Amino acid sequence: MNPQATFESLLKPHQEVAYRYAFRLTGNADAAMDLLQDAVLLAYKAIESFQPDSNFRAWFLRILTNRFYRVSQQNKRHQTESLDDAPDLYLYDQAARLGHTMEGDNPAAAILDKMDQETVRDAIDRLSDDYRTVAIMHYLTTMPYEDIAVALDIPIGTVRSRLHRARKQLQVSLWQLAVDRGLISEEINS
Amino acid sequence: MNQPFTCGEVFERLQDYLDRELSAEEIAAVDAHLENCTMCSGEYRFEANVLRYVAQNLAEVPVPADLNDRLSSMLKAA
Numbered sequence: 001m002n003p004q005a006t007f008e009s010l011l012k013p014h015q016e017v018a019y020r021y022a023f024r025l026t027g028n029a030d031a032a033m034d035l036l037q038d039a040v041l042l043a044y045k046a047i048e049s050f051q052p053d054s055n056f057r058a059w060f061l062r063i064l065t066n067r068f069y070r071v072s073q074q075n076k077r078h079q080t081e082s083l084d085d086a087p088d089l090y091l092y093d094q095a096a097r098l099g100h101t102m103e104g105d106n107p108a109a110a111i112l113d114k115m116d117q118e119t120v121r122d123a124i125d126r127l128s129d130d131y132r133t134v135a136i137m138h139y140l141t142t143m144p145y146e147d148i149a150v151a152l153d154i155p156i157g158t159v160r161s162r163l164h165r166a167r168k169q170l171q172v173s174l175w176q177l178a179v180d181r182g183l184i185s186e187e188i189n190s
Numbered sequence: 191m192n193q194p195f196t197c198g199e200v201f202e203r204l205q206d207y208l209d210r211e212l213s214a215e216e217i218a219a220v221d222a223h224l225e226n227c228t229m230c231s232g233e234y235r236f237e238a239n240v241l242r243y244v245a246q247n248l249a250e251v252p253v254p255a256d257l258n259d260r261l262s263s264m265l266k267a268a
Binding site: 004007008011012015016019020023024029033036037040041044045088089091092095102103105106107108109112115117120121124136138139140142144145160163164167170171 | 201205206209210211232233235236237239240241243244245247248249250251252253254257258260261262264265266268
């Protein structure tokens with residue numbers, strides 16, 4: 001098998017999730033394709049540094065993420081500030097306050113059914129890049145913390161803390177956006 | 191046999207439990223607690239619903255039908 005075919009056989013199982021990840025990072029299809037193509041070229045040229053017995057998806061997403069950070073810095077979008085610690089179980093508490101039952105298989109349905117994809121996307125976009133990359137990678141790939149740590153070149157403990165804080169902040173943002181947009185009323189018995 | 195977890199101990203582990211990042215022993219201890227605690231199991235199911243909802247929404251990205259062809263052509267030209 002020639003080098004290009006070998007590389008493509010490694011990439012192919014991961015290219016769709018990589019595109020989705022790039023799309024969620026950049027926010028549009030053209031920028032996602034540019035980012036993915038840049039990352040593919042960089043990875044192809046650097047394939048000799050890939051250890052065959054290691055995780056290709058994590059290795060490739062690391063290249064893609066680094067490329068995203070590079071472009072973000074050029075566009076002055078890269079943000080590194082830490083998040084204020086949001087409360088735990090924020091949506092659960094809001095649902096409980098409104099008197100929704102927590103029984104059944106989907107106790108969050110009363111709230112989530114009123115939200116929409118745009119609200120979820122905007123809530124994610126409110127996170128700074130360092131938290132957004134962890135959250136999006138986690139939600140899209142379901143990779144274990146260990147692999148996300150490799151992909152983002154950060155310690156596992158940092159993956160855990162960023163992910164947990166991002167989730168908490170995401171719940172606050174989801175609620176605030178849904179209320180602001182009239183999707184959900186904060187009034188009890190509404 | 192290990193001591194069963196308290197509500198507080200389950201709460202501390204809830205996010206890692208959702209991500210299956212606990213040890214097998216800890217997962218078993220959380221499972222055992224959730225079977226017997228209505229409040230914690232409600233919190234767990236609610237959080238699991240939210241996680242699944244966000245993941246499903248984020249995954250709804252239309253992937254270009256010619257993605258593979260475009261990447262392959264680009265590599266060929268590289």
